[in-house]
Amino acid sequence: MTICYEVLGDRLARLRRSQGLSKTDLADRLGVTVTSICYWEQGRSRPRLARLQALADLLGTSPAELLSRDSAPGGDHLADLVGRMRAEIAYAAGTTPSKVRITIEI
Structure with missing residues (x-):
């Protein structure tokens, strides 16, 4: 059996698109730069804990769900x-x- 893991950046991009939000929309609502959103989605950096709850709320999920890895x-x-x-x-x-x-x- 193969287990597929979704990393944080992929999850953020998927959830953002499913909510119909652009990177600019998400950045504006969170009060961060578009570059920050790009870096999060590329896995170059991670959102700070202070932003995690607001990010989860905007994406319709929980902070724990954002940070966990999904398996098959x-x-x-x-x-x-x-x-x-x-x-x-x-x-x-x-x-x-x-x-x-x-x-x-x-």
């Missing part, structure tokens, strides 16, 4: 979720997933 359908089992989150945490921390330990208390 059927990937919502706990092991798949933990694996995806391990990869996200490792990416954010600048390390490898094998160095990330996740504990779940129920």
